[in-house]
Amino acid sequence: MSSAAGEVNAGSAVAVDGRLQVDSVGIAYRRIAPGGANSRHSGGGNSPVIVMLHEGLGSITQWRDLPDVLARRCRLEVIAYDRSGYGRSDPVPEAYSDGFMEREATEVLPAVLDELGIRYPILIGHSDGASISLIAAGSGSVAPLGVAVIAPHSFIEDICIDGIRAIDGQREQVISGLARHHDHPRLAFERWRDVWLTPRFRHWDIRPLLAGIDCPVLVLQGEGDQYGTEAQVSTIVQSAPNATGHLLADCGHVAHRDQPERIAGYLADFVSGCAAAGS
Template identity: 25%
Template sequence: MADRRLVNGTVNAAQFGEGPAIVLLHSLLSDRASFDRIVPSLAKTHRVIVPELPGFGGSDAVSGGLAAVADRMAEAVRECGDGAETIVLGNGYGGFVALQMAIRHPGIAGRLVLADCGAAFSEPGREAFRNMAMAASTKGLPAVTDVAMRRLFAAEFQEQNPELMRDRREAFLRTDPVVFRIACEALATLDLRPAIGGVNVPVLVLVGEHDEATPPAMSKELAAGLPDARLVVLPGCAHVPQLQKPDVFLDAISDFVSAAMAR
């Protein structure tokens, strides 16, 4: 299906299938194509909306940090979703956006799937974002591409999938460097831990066991702080499990997604 223009034309989104809405929010180091391997299966039972986050692809950027990004995406979810029946699934940066959105806009979705994110980074994690922001600002995105790919995929996976890695590198290099820097700086200071206790919807927290960008400890802390959350560690996966092992990812979310339809 052709792209839709949401929120007064500021958010570009693709839509597939029919049924209850599920909105997929991509990571900072990737783009919405990172969901291509799971969309066909989800579209058999759902209306799948895959937006480009503000500042990515055809979506307009916003000022005001992660809160402003979350507000813009909340508008998009209201416009294309089904209210309390909507599921929002975020990966990496998209997971942080989804969590912030749920905190700032209670009732925006009936269920959340938060894959490979957390509520706050450790100091080494914050330092990594500060370093990437500085390198991108002074040397450009090519200077951080190798680091970005290591954060997304384990070395063995990169070696075994050269064509996919070529595509992922090209996608990363299309990112607006200013948007990337601002997002890195926002993640380096983010701490949502004081607010996650107010997220009163079911949440499925997923994390790849080999995720170096947002290590499993972050997801464990997130799940422990949410009122209604279940944690699943995905074996053999890193930061983008839906692209690395789509069948494993789909199996992990199947019951949770189906439970929303059964209500």
Template identity: 30%
Template sequence: MEQFIHAAGHRVNTLQIGEVRADKPALVFIHGGLDCIAMWRDFPSQVTEMTGLAAIVYERWGHGKSDPLVVPREGDPREDEAGAPLTDIFRHFGLKDVVLIGHSFGGAVALLAAAKHPDTVRGVVAMAPQLVMHPQCIDGVDLAEAAYKSGKLREKLVPFHGDNTDTLFFDWAGRSKTRAFQEKSYARELEQIRCPVLEIFGEKDNYGYRPNLELSRECITRPLSVLEIPEAGHYPHLETPEHVLKAIEAFVGVLPAAST
């Protein structure tokens, strides 16, 4: 069921798959920097069917059908979106026990949210998380910007984001190149995570991934599982779903019971 809710002062679009149950965790999907609900395709439904857990999929502020961005924005959206928006989403759907599944920018949000919501987040699946804005990542942003200005990427994004597409894209690209964004360290936040983490990377990711993996291995003290898929790129869940689904099923299956 698709519905609009209010989160951190903005109207955001959400999709619920399955019935949320008090005796089971729910899955919460957090998409990447230029994505939306539709761009997950059928992946959330596949995970729900495989695990038997309900899912909440939402569109971050400025994406898809959610309220358009108001720019300029202060601070770091990765950190901001890990806080109040998720608090409101958890409250609206009555979620007290969740597994976060995030991709790219959303993977970073999921990791930071685990540190901010330790009593609610039981586990994190972070696919191609972008906490470290390293040189290869910036090169990937440059390529995306060139594709956007040529019209090719913009043509692909407009059907999903409508009139907000230009604002969304240039906020994402411009912020990625700022010194503050590139120099920001989230080592302390990763050290505060109190739940198991599964990180999934495609070895052909054009944004790169090794600096992010190295940071996680250095800072996350709770069980950290890592899957590196040789044939996958930045979207491993769409490019090699069989590997990703199998890894998530195994990860969720051994998560410790919620504390009482």
């Protein structure tokens, strides 16, 4: 059962923070209505809703002002939520298994959408959240109007493992920084690191699912991404029937931080097109 915890002023939009339960785990979410007040778009129902899935060490707040910008530009409601163990959501005691993204895509995400009454989602995912979005669409567990992915992983590259090993060498500094955004920063970091550096995880691969994504797909990736190459973009564009992609100069893994206006522009145009086609 979900319950609102209070309103947050987010520029010209109104954000309502709440919690819901998925398998007895409390999931924190933020619901942003455009235009400075609850509008005809709020509450899901028959209107498209933008649903944002954060990166492997991300949270609602690490999206920065992008949810607010998209709510205002697209005139649509935006939902962002913290996966279990991240942000303000409850931790779970279990370590991640190889199929943690598949579980998020086929069990948790559908439960979140159902609890919030969202029938027509437009998914926006970053990194792990991007992969979860692709799995959800490709497996049929969710039927989105569109999927936009930033720095996705469709298979494991050496650069990704090398990047995670490098960040593990600075773990205490990283965990200290995460504490601004997460109630359980060490758990979030160690659980993420441990599964990605497990040798058998090198075989993780969702490319067979991509051909089953029949909605529009937008792929955005920085040329300087520390965790992936342009092979991620080309693979998705060549495999998903309705996919387009862009490789961004002067941009790293967190594209909405490095190129905020450009990313917002690509996403707003894509979302507006999906919403119009689905109405």
